[in-house]
Amino acid sequence: GSPAQGGKTAAPAPTDLSDVDKIVNWSNWPLYMDEADDGSYPTLQAFTKQTGIKVNYNTDYNDNEEFFAKVQPLLAAGQDTGRDLWVSTDWMVARLISLGYIQPLNKDNIPNAGNLQPSLQDVSYDPGRVYSLPWQGIFAGIGYNLARTGGRKVTSMDQLLHDKQLKGKVVLLSEMRDTVGLMLMEQGKRLDNFTADDFAAALTVIQDAKDAGQLRGFSGNNYADDLDKGVVAASVVWAGDVAQMAVGNKNLGVTLPDTGFTLSYDNLVIPAMAQHKTNAEKLINYYYNPEVMAQVTGWVNYLSPVAGVKDVLLKSSDPDVVAVAKSQLVFPDDATMARAQKFRALTSEEDLSFTRQYQALVTG
């Protein structure tokens, strides 16, 4: 265990070794980077070639909570985590900012930051994007396996939680903001201004379904395999994942509910005590070039935060890549975007309270 002596303080910054030590240590989620057949990362290699900065790229960011638990004791002790850059989900960025665990970005080193899509410029947890820049974004919707639903699509949270046909074969995401977010929207609330009561009301519905034996469980990323195999009939899902799987499994489908669905981003941040901050910023700048980001998007198929990527992809000669550019889940049109909502930033008290309420439901 690790008693955190936190509080909102300025993140400490050591002397930057960027010039002496031409490296940058980056922790990212697995499969979040374009990859060649031999397992190398073309864009990273190109970056090193361009700048002479070597990138130690680690895919050891599997889970926000777990990653936080690993670095938190170091950050609390004011020590270097050994990383210069990592990729945290919105709400985690909020927590890192309020604990003073990440450093403001020096935008002078990131001229390409201007390519950030306008809708992402101002987020509630990081107004003005002082600390973070988005890496990839994703929708949460409802996925289903027709082989297990009796051939019917699942189109709403209500159906998911009450359809007798699905009893015991429904999975919800353990990611509170996605699951509860969908529920709140179905109850007609908006994610940018709901109240604690609204939150509690949404939870009640889920709790009732759980008590009735409707739920198979709460899952992280594992839901995808379960859905694929038919171990699970329907689930709250990250739409992009299921869309990809549907290529190989015709029974799979995904719904973005009419009442609304969540959009969340994973964001590049530079931790306190990072020793190669400038190098990290140069790397961010490199990826904020649409030409570079297009290569990543072409491979990972998530929402790109960088403007102009779609155009680059459309110009490709590869029909698969062009198909990506035309996908609603990667480049949604305005109508789709209008239904997407972002979960509002929570105060630390709210964060703890809502999280604990949700966990009581998950582990009860």
Added chain:
Amino acid sequence: MAFALPGARPRKSAKRRRGLFVPAILLLPALIWLVFFFVVPTIALASQSLQTGSIYQGFQFTWAFSNYTEALSTYWSQMVRSFIYAASATVFTLAIGFPLAWFIAHRSGRFKNIVLVLVVAPFFTNFLIRTLAWQTILVDGGFVANVMKATGITGFLNWIGLVPNDSLLGSPFAVICGLIYNFLPFMVLPLYTSVERIDQRYLDAAADLYSNGWNTFWKVIWPLSLPGVVAGTLLTFIPAVGDYINAKILGNANTTMVGKVIESEFLVNLNYPIAAALSFVLMIIIIVMVSAYVRAAGTEELV
């Protein structure tokens, strides 16, 4: 008794010194490991379990015994459930593991070592992969599910409440199956080492004295394999109480075990004091049960 001759006295003390010296040397490395890497952090953990605060405000040591009462009152049902699952899994693992251990020790001939490796083989494929493989095996409409449904086993399991729906997956049944499967090596290996020592002559003597297989087992084999039985049940039961992966992957939303609770208090809720308190409660209950069990089994005297 004779008078002690000169020279007899120092012998006693010399022996005693030697008698302590050897075990001390033997124990030293293990003790160093346990004390430095386990006892010291555990003391820190103990202090944490009595703190209050939050990650944003920081934690203060306040002798907050309320953490313990809170942990217990909130999570007693998961705690009880964990012990029930672990105990049933241990019993079944023993029931399966004993014949297997006997088979390996006495009937597998020159394939003994290969069979031993087969028992540990599951661990060579990652736990995630093999538990997922269980999903493939038990999946609705699969061979196993169909056979069990056709033979009425599923119905029976449903009736006794181990399978809430018509699906084998996502049930206490699947969780216990997973526990049995994953902990079988922990039962079989210690059992095997004990059972292998049992001299055929004792079995001959028992058969000669009118013992049928059943009696020979309970009156001779079982008491002689007690060290292995105790070791195996402990190695199965203790980790099984804290396990939650099986419950998570094979169970449903209502089969959460206490390991999962501690994890979520720790990782998600950031409620370190409660997580620490809960760990302590768990450890203490386990240790109390284990001590009582070892004493009841009488293995300390048994040679």
Added chain:
Amino acid sequence: MGSAISTALRWLRKHAIIIIGLLIIAYIMLPNIVVIIFSFNQPVGRRNGIWHEFSFNAWTHICAPAGMCDAVGLSLGIGVVAALVATVIGTMAAFALVRYRFRGRGTTNLLVFFPMATPEVVMGSSLLTLFIAVGVRSGIATILIAHILFTLSFVVTTVKARVASMDPALEQAAADLYATPSQAFWRVTFPLAAPGIAAGALLAFALSFDDYIVTSFNAGPSTITFPMYIWGAAQKGVPVQVNVIGTIMFLGAIAIVAIAQGIGSRKSKVEA
């Protein structure tokens, strides 16, 4: 007719334990068989969940997924070293606990059980906090320390069960025949305790090779073990090659044992 039935019954009774044993082995092997089958799958997307078509692709490109083979190598290395150290110090402790009576023996016996009773998250984070406090950088060394810690209890318990059922008369005979305590150990006690020690070592290796939670806490930024790799990969789809690795590990272990046994029996034949 009746005698045929009684002969059959007798055969069954005689071989019952073999039949039961083989059935249980089959039960244990079931998931492995699924893993082996799916190592020949050619999935459509990245997910190897449902059968699509037969292919040798994964077998011919085992190390294709970036970092996977490195992770396997690292885990193997850590597993071997951790199992070795834990087996040595665990065996020593087991002997001390069974063969000697001293003050604090009961406490030590209990202490051995505590790490097993500790939830993994708690153990992992406690160790991390300790390492940070004393200023040790996370990495392979910290993983080893952690693995030795939690496998130790398993080794001690397993070896104790064996030693407790051993006859001290044979060690006395060795001492009578001029064997120093260490010779008596290596020539008599060790071979007799070997099944227990081997079982302990196997368990230790298996636990170490398969551990994720404690490892991930103490791994540091650039050390990725095989379970960590799989856990990461599971987020977006486990590559087929993981099944290949599982199959190879499994067949490799059997091959090693078979070869070792072959050498052993040839050696004893040569001596004969």
Added chain:
Amino acid sequence: MQRIATGELRLVELSRHYGDFVAVDGIDLDVPAGSFFALLGPSGCGKTTTLRMVAGLEEPSAGRIMLGADDITNTRAHQRRVNTVFQSYALFPHLSIIDNVGFGLRRLKVADWKSKAMEALAMVKLADRANQRPRQLSGGMQQRVALARAIVNRPEILLLDEPLGALDLKLRREMQIELKRIQSEVGITFIHVTHDQEEAMTMADTVAVMRDGHIEQLGAPAELYDRPATAFVANFLGKSNLIPIELIEPGVAVITAVTPGVKIPVAPQTIPATISEGLHLGIRPEKVHLASGGVQDDRPQLVGQVSDVSFTGVSTDYLVRLEWGQEFTLTQPNDGTSRARLGERVTLTWDPKQAFVVGAD
């Protein structure tokens, strides 16, 4: 319990192989119910293996085992009313002495097993050790427990594999008397393996001598001793002086050893009809006398020199070197008659009817 024994045992062509090695080689044997049967033979000749097959602990490679009219070859050990005193005791280490002894009775659901077991323990003089564990007892005590454990069940057949080997002479005699008493009271069939020939001779109705897995000779003790059928039996049961002879006329043989020519009388009834080649004359050491005066004409006479004298308590053993170099053993009781001295020239004689003739081994 006290049922009438029907323990008539028949072994038919019974064999046991270990791989290529033949431990028991087609034994045929009839042991009448209630008899006391002794099995003798050199180390490794297959005695224990035979007993184990009778007990059902070893599966015969061939042949059958009959108990009364029933073929019990396939009957399982625990269903045979047969008990064994194991050569290695095989006491249960985890049970107290009383529980060891009561083990069989409890399996038979005998209500007063405890008092019966205590009685048996008292018989072997270990009543005060009832609550100890086997490893707390001395070797001889453990053997007595093994004896009590088997005998307390009053089986139809009791197999005793050197049941008294670890006991001192005095205790052994007492136990022998107890065994005989139980056997005649209850009528159990005893099959007794022993290396104590006196034990076999005094206790058994019938003695079988085994050799390399087969039975060499079988008969009443005195018959085997006085009329051994082969040189092996003659040498195995007690000591014998064997002299190579050739029959030259009925009642007279000539010694054919290195220096031939000495004629000695033999009793015609001792000459076996079936053998004519390689005949040997056998005389037991105690049947030979030191002739202290003249010797009758119809008695054999051999002259030699005393080469060794050894005192054995009851008697004195002499080694006499005969003219042609052969050493001749004789035993003289220490009954107060004068002893011969080392180096003295002596004349040996015996009653021809007490000698026997066997073929070459």
Added chain:
Amino acid sequence: MQRIATGELRLVELSRHYGDFVAVDGIDLDVPAGSFFALLGPSGCGKTTTLRMVAGLEEPSAGRIMLGADDITNTRAHQRRVNTVFQSYALFPHLSIIDNVGFGLRRLKVADWKSKAMEALAMVKLADRANQRPRQLSGGMQQRVALARAIVNRPEILLLDEPLGALDLKLRREMQIELKRIQSEVGITFIHVTHDQEEAMTMADTVAVMRDGHIEQLGAPAELYDRPATAFVANFLGKSNLIPIELIEPGVAVITAVTPGVKIPVAPQTIPATISEGLHLGIRPEKVHLASGGVQDDRPQLVGQVSDVSFTGVSTDYLVRLEWGQEFTLTQPNDGTSRARLGERVTLTWDPKQAFVVGAD
């Protein structure tokens, strides 16, 4: 290896307790180097425990053990040039026979251990079993391996705990001769526990009789047999007829059994000076004769009726019931003289010098 033995052993006040129980009770003993020492005693009297303390396998509760001039009480087992043939063999189950036998030699770094071990195996006639495992051998074979394993090391002291108990008479005699040969060739000190009294008598220079953890009498074999110091020794070593007597004048005693009054002569030199109460006259069965004519006046005479006759091969045992009811045992050699019949009235007599007088037990 072939070093000059210095194996003089002294036990000083040696004791061993198990809890409250005293297994060995302050033994004082001197065993000269190179001697053959036999330890006799009833089951459980502490023989094995004594040997184990000498070997260093059991810690004495009190007392010292000296080897030559050295106090070896604290020396550890493997540092003592002492080897043991264990009563329970304690063969290493995981080693082949040859490796079992060679175990000690290899620890002593003897280069040609294999040939030495093979020699020892040949001596016990098991050379052809060298590559088998102990469990493949019969009981007697295992015992011989245990013997070979100890003796091959040529230690200063060899402790033999019933080393020949599981062997048949013939093999036992051969092994006895081998043991004696090795002992006189190499000069090892032998301490031999045996239940075979003949073995003890013929082989040992000195015999000690133990009883309840202490030594009852110690001396040359013939001395112990002919002049036992106590009734216990008299009864333990061979059989004795003990008659309660009272001395009435030098050279004459009156029998004090139920019907007193029979006067018999005793040899004055047999009467111990220290005892005067509860005297018993002892006569060995083989020293008693059936008087077939008149008996000399200076010889004792007892009349009785033959109540049992049993044939034992070498001799015949008679049980004679004396006038006052006591059973008298006598052994007559089967030397061709006529045997008495059951129920016959006989007169018994003996040479008074061959009798002995002991106190009550």
